Amino acid sequence: MATAAEKECILVVDDAPDTLELIRRNLVAAGYQVFTASGAAEAIRLLEDTQFDLVITDLKMPQVSGLDLARHVRENLKDTEVMMITGYPTIQGAVTAVKLGVQDYITKPFTDEELLSAVQRILQVLKARRNAQNGSEQPLTLAGFIGESKAMREVFQEIRKTAAAPATVLIGGESGTGKELAARAIHYGSPRAAAPFVPINCGSIPESLLESELFGHVKGAFTGAMESRAGFFQTADGGTIFLDEISDTSLGMQAKLLRVLENGEIYMVGSARPRTVDVRVVAATNKDLRALVKNKVFREDLFFRLNVITITMPPLRERENDVLLLGAHFAKKFAEELGRPIPRFADDALRVLASYYWPGNVRELENVIQRVVVMTETNLIDVPDLPPAMRFSVGREAGLHRTLAEVEAEHIRNVLASVSGNKTQAAEILGIDRKTLREKLKLYGAESS
Numbered sequence: 292m293a294t295a296a297e298k299e300c301i302l303v304v305d306d307a308p309d310t311l312e313l314i315r316r317n318l319v320a321a322g323y324q325v326f327t328a329s330g331a332a333e334a335i336r337l338l339e340d341t342q343f344d345l346v347i348t349d350l351k352m353p354q355v356s357g358l359d360l361a362r363h364v365r366e367n368l369k370d371t372e373v374m375m376i377t378g379y380p381t382i383q384g385a386v387t388a389v390k391l392g393v394q395d396y397i398t399k400p401f402t403d404e405e406l407l408s409a410v411q412r413i414l415q416v417l418k419a420r421r422n423a424q425n426g427s428e429q430p431l432t433l434a435g436f437i438g439e440s441k442a443m444r445e446v447f448q449e450i451r452k453t454a455a456a457p458a459t460v461l462i463g464g465e466s467g468t469g470k471e472l473a474a475r476a477i478h479y480g481s482p483r484a485a486a487p488f489v490p491i492n493c494g495s496i497p498e499s500l501l502e503s504e505l506f507g508h509v510k511g512a513f514t515g516a517m518e519s520r521a522g523f524f525q526t527a528d529g530g531t532i533f534l535d536e537i538s539d540t541s542l543g544m545q546a547k548l549l550r551v552l553e554n555g556e557i558y559m560v561g562s563a564r565p566r567t568v569d570v571r572v573v574a575a576t577n578k579d580l581r582a583l584v585k586n587k588v589f590r591e592d593l594f595f596r597l598n599v600i601t602i603t604m605p606p607l608r609e610r611e612n613d614v615l616l617l618g619a620h621f622a623k624k625f626a627e628e629l630g631r632p633i634p635r636f637a638d639d640a641l642r643v644l645a646s647y648y649w650p651g652n653v654r655e656l657e658n659v660i661q662r663v664v665v666m667t668e669t670n671l672i673d674v675p676d677l678p679p680a681m682r683f684s685v686g687r688e689a690g691l692h693r694t695l696a697e698v699e700a701e702h703i704r705n706v707l708a709s710v711s712g713n714k715t716q717a718a719e720i721l722g723i724d725r726k727t728l729r730e731k732l733k734l735y736g737a738e739s740s
Contacts, residue, residue: 298324299414300341304334304348304360305376310399314347314376317403318410331355335363343371345413350377361393370421372413376401411611416641419615435472437620438613442605446473449602454480459552461597462575464604466719467654470575471535473602477573478531486530489523494539494724501544503560512561524557524568531571537597538576538583545590548572552596572597577722607649607656617653618644621660622672634664637673647681651706651720658710680705700735703728 301323305311311327318325326341328334330352338346346364348357361373378399395409433447453460454477462470471490478488496504503512507522523532540548551557552572556565574597583589607614618636626633636644649655659678667676674682680702703721710716718728 298322299344300324300326301345301347301410302326302328302334302337302341302343304328304331304346304352304357306330306349306352310349314406317406321407321410323410331357331360331363334360338364338368338371343368344417345372345374345410347374347376347410350375370417372417374409374413412642412645415612415615415645416638418612419619419636419641420638433476436469436476437617438610439616440605440609440611440613442610443613446602446604450476451480453477453600453602456600457571458599459571459597460573460600460602461580462573462602462604463580464575464577465606465652466577466722467652468604468606469653470577470604471533473604474531474533474573474575478533478571481531481571483530483571487527488531488533489527490533490535491523492535494536498541498544501540502547506547506557506559508560509562512559516561519559522557522559524551524570525566527570528568529570531573534572534574536576537574538578538580538589542588542590545593549590549593549596552593607652612645614645614647614649614656615641617656618660621657622664625661625664629664631664632670634667634670634672637671639674640672640677643674643677643681651709651716654716655706655709655720658713658716662709678705678709680709696735699731703731703735 301318303311303314303318303325304327305314306329308329311329315325315327326337326343328337331348332355334346334348337343346360348360350357352360357375357377361375364371364373373393375393375396376399377396395413397405397409433450436443436447438444438447450473460474460477462473464470474490475488478484491505493501503520503522505522505524507520507525508516509519510516534548537548547558551568551570555567555569557568558565580589580594580598584591584594607617618641622636623633644656651658659681662678663672663676703717706720707714707717710720714725714728718725721728723731
């Protein structure tokens with residue numbers, strides 16, 4: 292049997308020429324290789340000659356129905372998925388389709404987005420299953436990153452180019468997208484790779500201590516300064532310093548950082564004599580610095596100094612099938628740490644992982660997979676093993692009578708559960724600081740001792 296081109300290959304079957312052409316155009320525009328058939332008999336002939344990843348079939352067709360075609364595919368082809376479309380939706384039809392192995396079921400009229408989203412979900416699950424079965428296909432990696440999506444390939448290219456240049460770098464992106472990993476990849480791909488890489492989370496150090504931590508202090512500079520101590524910039528001399536959440540620094544601290552970027556000089560706290568350091572600065576933020584500049588809470592001159600080269604880390608929901616690649620990677624990692632067999636994911640669990648929004652991005656995914664690997668007693672991870680927030684619940688889905696506070700409280704509890712109660716990680720996923728999280732937990736009566 293001939294194998295089609297490297298693009299995912301889809302067969303569309305419908306007795307309505309207009310619908311057939313509409314679906315074909317949309318799928319071709321999305322980058323798929325598409326064949327069409329006006330009925331089941333023609334489709335079966337094509338299936339005998341070409342390997343398809345997905346068959347999209349209408350339900351009601353003359354002579355041989357879409358359900359019969361779905362059964363033919365399921366019982367004759369091991370590695371082809373089926374998606375059903377129909378203008379006559381019924382509960383019985385949907386149940387029968389599911390029993391026959393149909394992976395998705397959408398009704399006419401459907402939007403282009405609904406069609407493409409359903410196709411992408413099915414192909415993600417198919418690819419993950421193939422990778423799990425043969426174990427031979429290795430995802431594209433770079434300095435700790437794993438990904439095959441177009442968005443991550445572009446990031447890999449940007450990192451490689453940036454590493455070779457000495458310029459300051461500003462990395463943007465939501466919490467959990469891998470900004471520090473990107474900074475490390477830049478450092479270890481640069482001529483400075485043999486020198487230190489020093490990561491600093493500016494938001495986690497109290498403002499009163501930040502200057503001393505960054506630039507060091509001399510003996511007697513303040514109460515408790517019993518001896519002189521070098522700061523992070525001295526430690527990173529010759530290498531790279533990574534200033535995470537730089538947007539959390541005060542205007543005063545921003546002025547001091549600007550001086551370092553302009554002339555490479557720092558002043559230890561309590562000293563009037565400047566010291567010269569050779570440090571590449573890579574900064575990161577999950578906030579819009581341009582908006583902060585406009586609101587006068589971030590210095591414009593520092594922004595321009597930092598914004599020489601910009602890399603934006605894509606959120607996980609925009610990384611196509613990377614969710615499933617990463618999920619398999621983390622499952623293998625945590626299973627090996629525990630000395631257990633590598634678990635496999637049920638198709639339904641893969642679909643949930645692929646369709647979930649992932650507000651905490653890769654960090655949230657890693658925490659979820661670690662939790663299910665630890666807690667699941669069998670070697671199969673299925674939907675009930677996933678956190679409650681990812682599973683369908685009649686009460687949760689239909690509870691539109693609840694107040695905003697009730698919804699917020701439930702979401703906070705679910706996020707905490709997904710990270711095994713780690714408040715620092717939960718706060719990052721929720722986009723708030725630990726103090727705000729503690730206040731909300733206290734307000735909702737969920738604070739633990």
